[in-house]
Amino acid sequence: GPALSGEHAEAPSIAALRRQAEGCERCDLYKNATQLVFSEGPADARVVLVGEQPGDREDLAGRPFVGPAGRILNECLHEAGIDRSSCYLTNAVKHFKFEQRGKRRMHSRPNAGEIQRCAWWLGAELDHLHPDLVVALGATALMALLGRSVAVTKNRGDLIATPGGYPVLVTIHPSYLLRIRDREDAAVERGRFVNDLAKIATHLR
Numbered sequence: 597g598p599a600l601s602g603e604h605a606e607a608p609s610i611a612a613l614r615r616q617a618e619g620c621e622r623c624d625l626y627k628n629a630t631q632l633v634f635s636e637g638p639a640d641a642r643v644v645l646v647g648e649q650p651g652d653r654e655d656l657a658g659r660p661f662v663g664p665a666g667r668i669l670n671e672c673l674h675e676a677g678i679d680r681s682s683c684y685l686t687n688a689v690k691h692f693k694f695e696q697r698g699k700r701r702m703h704s705r706p707n708a709g710e711i712q713r714c715a716w717w718l719g720a721e722l723d724h725l726h727p728d729l730v731v732a733l734g735a736t737a738l739m740a741l742l743g744r745s746v747a748v749t750k751n752r753g754d755l756i757a758t759p760g761g762y763p764v765l766v767t768i769h770p771s772y773l774l775r776i777r778d779r780e781d782a783a784v785e786r787g788r789f790v791n792d793l794a795k796i797a798t799h800l801r
């Protein structure tokens with residue numbers, strides 16, 4: 597018979613999940629977004645990074661973390677000794693939620709219902725990838741992964757297991773670093789973020 601791929605035969609492939617998600621109407625966010633932003637990265641990645649939702653740039657490009665938050669994430673991963681291209685990058689919510697203000701589309705936070713409905717896709721991604729480690733970038737990712745609200749600041753740098761048993765490393769969202777006005781504070785927080793990301797390597801099997 598035909599050769600088996602050797603991957604988890606019971607789980608739909610990431611490509612098939614993405615095709616399914618193109619038609620997602622679980623919540624209303626698909627209506628105003630340009631396109632679905634599903635994920636990026638190898639299907640055999642050991643590390644999954646989970647953001648909040650695509651921003652303006654990601655919505656136009658159809659790829660996660662290609663805008664300002666992505667640039668600082670890339671820099672910090674590099675400083676932490678992590679190769680971005682070896683990671684699977686995805687978001688808790690897969691369509692851009694925004695408010696139109698004149699010509700600008702201003703980021704709008706996804707609500708609990710949108711997070712919960714979109715978490716079905718995230719769960720399916722994890723069940724395909726079976727990663728060694730999941731990194732929650734901020735509160736929305738953490739809520740999507742755990743199915744409940746958990747404080748980022750009290751738990752950052754720690755591991756918390758998802759209901760499905762995947763270990764989650766808790767840290768901030770990189771866009772938080774872009775909002776800090778004081779240069780010294782920003783440098784300190786950036787250093788803490790790099791320090792959190794550097795823990796990734798210690799959790800790989």
Ligand code: URA
Pocket residue numbers: 647648649650651654659660661662663665666687771
């Ligand atoms: N912020 C996110 O959380 N995800 C992206 O893909 C881009 C910005």
